[in-house]
Amino acid sequence: MTTDNVGSAWPQAQEGSFLRLGIKAPGEASGRIGLALVALGLVVLFSLLNASFFSLDNFVVIGVNSTSILIAVLGTSALLIAGYVDLSIGSMVALIGIITAKVAVLTGSAVLAVGVGLGLGLLLGLLNGFLVRRLSISPLIVTLAMLALYGGFAFVVSSTAVYGFPPGLLELGRGKIFGIQFTVIIALCVFIIGAFILTSTVTGLRIYAIGGDPRAAELCGIPVGKTVVGLYAANGLLIGLVAVLIAGRLGSITPTIGVRFELDVLTAAILGGVAFSGGAGRPLGIAIGVATIGILNAGLIFVGLQSWWQSIAVGFMLLLALTADQLAIGMRRKRARAATASFSVADPGAALMPAATARTPHEDVPVFAIAGARKSFGAVTALEEAGFTVNKGEIVCLLGDNGAGKSTVVKIISGALQPDAGTMTLEDQPVAFRSPQDARAAGLETVYQDLALCPNLSVSHNMILGREATRRWLGFLPVRDDRKAAEQCRERLAALGVKLRDEDVLVRSLSGGQRQSIAIARSLGEHVKLICLDEPTAALGVKQTAQVMNLIRSIAAQGTGVILVTHDLATVRALADRIVVLSLGRVAYDGPVKQLSADQLWSLMARGRLE
Ligand SMILES: Nc1ncnc2c1ncn2[C@@H]1O[C@H](COP(=O)(O)OP(=O)(O)OP(=O)(O)O)[C@@H](O)[C@H]1O
Numbered sequence: 001m002t003t004d005n006v007g008s009a010w011p012q013a014q015e016g017s018f019l020r021l022g023i024k025a026p027g028e029a030s031g032r033i034g035l036a037l038v039a040l041g042l043v044v045l046f047s048l049l050n051a052s053f054f055s056l057d058n059f060v061v062i063g064v065n066s067t068s069i070l071i072a073v074l075g076t077s078a079l080l081i082a083g084y085v086d087l088s089i090g091s092m093v094a095l096i097g098i099i100t101a102k103v104a105v106l107t108g109s110a111v112l113a114v115g116v117g118l119g120l121g122l123l124l125g126l127l128n129g130f131l132v133r134r135l136s137i138s139p140l141i142v143t144l145a146m147l148a149l150y151g152g153f154a155f156v157v158s159s160t161a162v163y164g165f166p167p168g169l170l171e172l173g174r175g176k177i178f179g180i181q182f183t184v185i186i187a188l189c190v191f192i193i194g195a196f197i198l199t200s201t202v203t204g205l206r207i208y209a210i211g212g213d214p215r216a217a218e219l220c221g222i223p224v225g226k227t228v229v230g231l232y233a234a235n236g237l238l239i240g241l242v243a244v245l246i247a248g249r250l251g252s253i254t255p256t257i258g259v260r261f262e263l264d265v266l267t268a269a270i271l272g273g274v275a276f277s278g279g280a281g282r283p284l285g286i287a288i289g290v291a292t293i294g295i296l297n298a299g300l301i302f303v304g305l306q307s308w309w310q311s312i313a314v315g316f317m318l319l320l321a322l323t324a325d326q327l328a329i330g331m332r333r334k335r336a337r338a339a340t341a342s343f344s345v346a347d348p349g350a351a352l353m354p355a356a357t358a359r360t361p362h363e364d365v366p367v368f369a370i371a372g373a374r375k376s377f378g379a380v381t382a383l384e385e386a387g388f389t390v391n392k393g394e395i396v397c398l399l400g401d402n403g404a405g406k407s408t409v410v411k412i413i414s415g416a417l418q419p420d421a422g423t424m425t426l427e428d429q430p431v432a433f434r435s436p437q438d439a440r441a442a443g444l445e446t447v448y449q450d451l452a453l454c455p456n457l458s459v460s461h462n463m464i465l466g467r468e469a470t471r472r473w474l475g476f477l478p479v480r481d482d483r484k485a486a487e488q489c490r491e492r493l494a495a496l497g498v499k500l501r502d503e504d505v506l507v508r509s510l511s512g513g514q515r516q517s518i519a520i521a522r523s524l525g526e527h528v529k530l531i532c533l534d535e536p537t538a539a540l541g542v543k544q545t546a547q548v549m550n551l552i553r554s555i556a557a558q559g560t561g562v563i564l565v566t567h568d569l570a571t572v573r574a575l576a577d578r579i580v581v582l583s584l585g586r587v588a589y590d591g592p593v594k595q596l597s598a599d600q601l602w603s604l605m606a607r608g609r610l611e
Pocket residue numbers: 377380381382400401402403404405406407408409
């Protein structure tokens with residue numbers, strides 16, 4: 001169990017900023033870059049077995065041969081980080097390659113062939129993404145089916161090699177500038193741009209967030225579906241580029257060109273630290289993973305082994321990397337359990353004091369009202385004519401037995417559900433929300449029971465998720481403003497009396513109470529008028545409950561209205577200015593809690609009536 005020692009330190013973050021831009025690379029470092037030392041070991045081994053392996057010419061050849069993997073690994077890594085995968089990339093290379101080759105031979109136009117290759121890649125990627133989202137089954141299965149389809153169609157287009165390309169296409173694949181092949185320059189540029197997007201942009205952060213917890217990402221306002229389809233489309237475009245460059249470099253394409261390509265690319269990504277379970281991986285590790293696979297493939301040819309030995313070696317490496325991946329997950333869980341991460345809240349003892357001593361709600365200034373709310377789910381009526389108001393700075397506890405309709409009310413208020421009938425007003429203005437984003441924009445925040453935090457992201461990244469600020473780097477490149485995020489994070493926590501020593505620490509290593517504080521602090525902003533908290537103390541110990549109760553008091557003291565859903569009578573007694581009791585979808589009681597006896601309160605909660 002974790003303990004919260006008031007005043008002791010939060011855990012420290014693992015890494016510094018990316019390229020000193022003040023940008024903190026999201027997600028976790030691979031934690032197993034050591035595996036990349038395998039690459040070095042392989043160089044030594046192959047050099048011992050064949051002296052001519054260790055030559056500049058050979059490393060240039062390995063570099064050129066690795067360009068396809070270096071380009072493709074970006075799309076595969078981004079998908080893996082988001083918790084998805086595309087097994088069809090090898091067959092895609094074959095199908096796109098063979099169609100590009102046919103177009104090149106038939107039209108004699110290199111430009112047209114390149115356009116068709118890239119366009120087809122984008123289209124096939126979009127198709128994969130669309131199917132994965134639509135079919136809602138494992139992307140492994142969907143893309144396995146696509147692997148078979150694309151691979152088969154490649155043979156339908158041509159069962160034999162296609163060659164005789166226009167010079168422009170061959171020049172693209174074989175041409176050099178300052179002695180360096182175009183393909184190498186293109187691959188390096190694409191990799192650097194991809195690494196930049198992953199580590200420094202809003203999109204990058206969102207990819208890591210989706211991999212960490214897709215539901216949390218969705219609740220933070222991230223368009224998960226569109227982002228995932230976009231990732232598949234980008235992956236397809238990269239594969240289109242790979243196919244075009246291979247056609248130009250080899251001067252001919254066969255329908256078997258992509259065999260085992262997906263295995264090489266996946267192995268390079270996972271070897272380089274991208275977690276198969278999503279949410280983790282960094283570009284440097286990925287680049288080292290690519291180098292390892294390149295060296296392995298070249299070395300085995302050098303020592304004269306047959307191609308099936310390459311297959312065996314890469315398969316072995318993949319197993320090794322997956323085992324390391326699992327070990328890393330186990331160690332992370334262990335570290336999280338062992339973490340004695342702690343935070344401090346100003347005078348936690350005060351949380352045990354009655355609410356009235358800490359602040360005064362404005363009884364005559366209603367901030368929010370819901371009236372005549374009805375909601376049915378098929379034959380089940382969840383709400384019937386429910387309604388109540390919340391005043392400025394007032395804490396209203398929403399109570400009721402299981403199935404009374406509390407969550408349904410909260411979902412309607414937060415925009416997650418639309419009522420069948422009823423009205424809502426916010427500061428005397430009628431409002432209707434079609435989504436949680438609508439509600440948030442109007443100044444209405446919800447802290448969900450499962451908190452909607454991404455465990456693989458830092459506290460400050462979680463704090464800004466869905467409303468990330470950007471700035472221009474070098475005057476034109478839009479990058480995430482992580483400095484501003486850190487400032488905002490410190491300010492919000494400080495406003496609630498939470499002292500945070502390191503906002504770069506991962507949420508995974510925080511205790512339940514700390515996570516609750518982060519979720520509450522995140523929901524606060526100058527424009528917030530009402531905050532709904534769903535069972536915020538349900539999973540907490542005594543001290544953590546006291547800390548969270550203090551936070552809720554601080555929020556109300558700043559004039560924000562609070563709706564608190566809870567089953568805990570001690571919390572009700574300590575915090576509530578007023579209680580609203582729901583029973584079978586109707587309001588059974590709306591009034592102060594002070595004059596109710598323990599028996600009366602219990603009767604209201606359990607039976608929905610005063611006795
Ligand atoms: N999506 C849904 N589909 C069908 N029925 C639903 C759905 N959501 C809620 N209900 C039903 O509506 C009624 C009210 O549910 P609700 O979750 O609002 O109650 P609650 O007071 O929050 O209960 P609990 O304390 O157990 O969470 C229940 O009978 C529930 O089964």
